[in-house]
Amino acid sequence: MSNLKDEAEREAEMDMTPMIDCVFLLMIFFVLVIDLSQRDLEDLILPVAKYAVPDENPPDVRPIVNIAQDGRMVYKQNTWYDPARDGDNTEGIRRLLIEWKGTVVKDKDVENLGGRQVTVVNDPVLIRADKWTEWHYVGVFMTACSQPEAAFWKLELALSEDDKERKLYPN
């Protein structure tokens, strides 16, 4: 009788090991993959590309600016320029470009431009802006890029292969 009770108890026990394994794997996955890869990319709806080159094997660290519909310029979840707060003062963008120049970009050359020695950056800056962001704000960023102190002259405009706006917000 007691033997039967023992067996019944043993059968009722559930082996939690595989579930704990899976939960840990899920946690590792969330922490390492999702967070690190998405920190640079804000949730924006990019315009649709018909002929653009796919962005394959992007470098781990590269200059990326996200420009929201209201003109906020975000890099790694920090707002470097907010038109409502900063107005015409683009000091935040200048600081961002100088930081990139010092720590993020690898390919730089000193060139003589108009009789002045300028450190020109040959790595491209990826501009991600919402489809309906006014070009004015992208222009503000480009103006800052073209200043001799920053001297970023290569750009990349980010696009999407499918029409996310139509897919997510059809009405």
Add this chain to the structure above:
Amino acid sequence: MAKFRKEGEKEAKADMTPMIDCVFLLIIFFLCIDFKTLEAKLPAYLPKDRGSQTTEAEPIEQLSVKIVCEEFGQEVARRASIGPLRSRNNVKMVGHRVYWLVGPKKVEEMTELMDALKEIAEDPRRRVPDKDTGGTKVMPVVIEPYPQTTYGDVAGTVDAVRAAGFQEINFGGGMGTQQRSVGR
């Protein structure tokens, strides 16, 4: 003896149910998650020597493509529950229209723009000298966005210009840095 063996066999059996549950959860997660991966990019260039040029610049023959906003359109909310707020990237434009000036020629549709650009890119008389090779190349294009144009208008134009066969795409100051006053 036989009883011990039976018990040993029972212990070796692993309960797969929780693992299967987790695997299904993983599959659902992968199906549902919206990966924010970047899908495509377009290269473009800024003038290297802006603001520091003291010497006389050589004139460069280039094709000007102006993007002019004909109708800014009406702002509506993407997600109806929040309202049309630009600070939340929740604005979608309805009735937004632009036209292009390819040199002096006005075009109103993207397909027309593609045709006009292809015609110029394929015209051997419109090629310019290439300093690097000593031969000729397709002329550079300068894109000039006018006020009230959006990133979507400009990126779409750059996309078309590249598809037509132009390699060198620059941005001109144009009038795109004039801001339209919009509510946040």
